[in-house]
Amino acid sequence: MTSTSEQQEQELQQEQELQQELEELRRDEEFMLAHLKKGTISRALGFGSNNGAIWIRSTKIMVDGKSRWQPEYLSREEVFRSVDMRKLVVAVYWLMLGRGPLKKAAMAEIAPSSFWVEFLRVAREAKWQGQKVHLALVSTAAVVPTRIRLASWLYLLDRSPRALSRAGLDAEGFELEQVDFSARHEKRWRELTVMGVEAMFEKRCYQASFAADLSPLKKADWFSFALVKHCLEVVCMWLETFSEAELGMTYREVLIYAVGHYRGVDAAILVNKLEELRPGLCAGFCDRHGNNLLWYTATCWQPRQKRSKGLTTAQVQQLYQQSGKSPLPPAKWVVSRQAPWEEVAQNYTHLAKEREGNRNLLKLLCALGVSPQKPNALGFSFRISMTTPAWWGSAGRSCAFIRGCRTLPTVRRGNGRGV
Secondary structure (H helix, E strand, O other), X not given: OHXXXXXXXXXXXXXXXXXXXXXXXXXXXXXXHHHHOOHHHHHHOOOOEEOOOOEEEEEEEEEOOEEEEEEEEEOHHHHHHHOOHHHHHHHHHHHHOOOOOOOOOOHHHHOOHHHHHHHHHHHHHOOOOHHHHHHHHHHOOOOOOHHHHHHHHHHHHHHOHHHHHHOOOOHHHOHHHHOOOOHHHHHHHOOOOHHHHHHHHOOOHHHHHHHHHHOOOOHHHHHHHHHHOOOHHHHHHHHHHOOHHHHOOOHHHHHHHHHHHOXXXXXXXXXXXXXXXXXXXXXXXXXXXXXXXXXXHOHHHOOOOOOOOOOOHHHHHHHXXXXXXXXXXXXXXXXXXXXXXXXXHOOOOOHHHHOOOOHHHHHHHHHXXXXXXXXXXXXXXXXXXXXXXXXXXXXXXXXXXXXXXXXXXXXXXXXXXXX
16 A cells, blocks of 8 residues: 555656646747747647747537538737647657647557656757667656657667667668678579579579589579579479578578568468477577567568768759759650560569568468567567557558568467457
């Protein structure tokens, strides 16, 4: 009884402290004006749009039996005085996660009052800059709930990998980013023979092996091409036939590429083949940040397109509009010499398989001993994606993989609920 009463008293004290912080924030005109002028927040809070001086919201009225929209004008003082500060702070938090604030969870459903007090302190120190706020939330483990730290971590992985690098978490150093094929590989792929490539796509493994033996290229060039183009039958056969040195890749590198790039049944078949060749390979995998293979199924780990260091597309369009020229290059610039096999490869595509889910792969990895409860170096376990509520479960590309996690084995606790 004593501990319960003390806990209730502590929660009441935290609630009062949060209310004082919110009222102090209300008196910050710079913050209020900067965020309430944003159309997304203003409409979500029911104030309509802002034209720079006043807010205009429309209400539906009945005139002569017909419905009409009547504008209502609100001054700055009226908006600042009537706004629900809890909803405003939550709306700002949603925008920091790259999501719209409309119809999202309330403040109490996301985290207790102690977190929001810490969030306001961190946000003030970071001057309400989203990237700095997320970095602070990831590194603060005392008050911040794990699911919120995980949401910030996934957001930074997808939107600001360089910020993680500066914080000591090198996003470009993860092993999925390292197992990639450079332009040098692609240059050698252009020398592959049509006969061998066609045999790969048509699943004629022995003819593909015969073409590779006749080719002056190394077996590693043919194997890397088959792996990238999802020629699963050829990949599995050559894994059984040739050594790692001949293929130019270790089983661990092939495993990382398969988990990160393959989808559906193909991913499960290739991973199962690697496990047969080297038992315990999946369960024993752990990268430099303590992540197991389950994390590598997430879309946030997929290789991102290299961001251009030059002008953005909008800036290029603007420059061409000012000069009166077309942004499209001449036709002679677009024409490039195709490799002999590229015309053949157009009839065989693996793009449809890339849209398949990861449920089969997740089931297999758990059956092979990869634990969803094992935490990484930051203290996040893959199981946390199952225990977090739906308020961030579909948050953009970073968390799209969670839809496939529903098939993970469920551990029963004393309360009868799955963890």
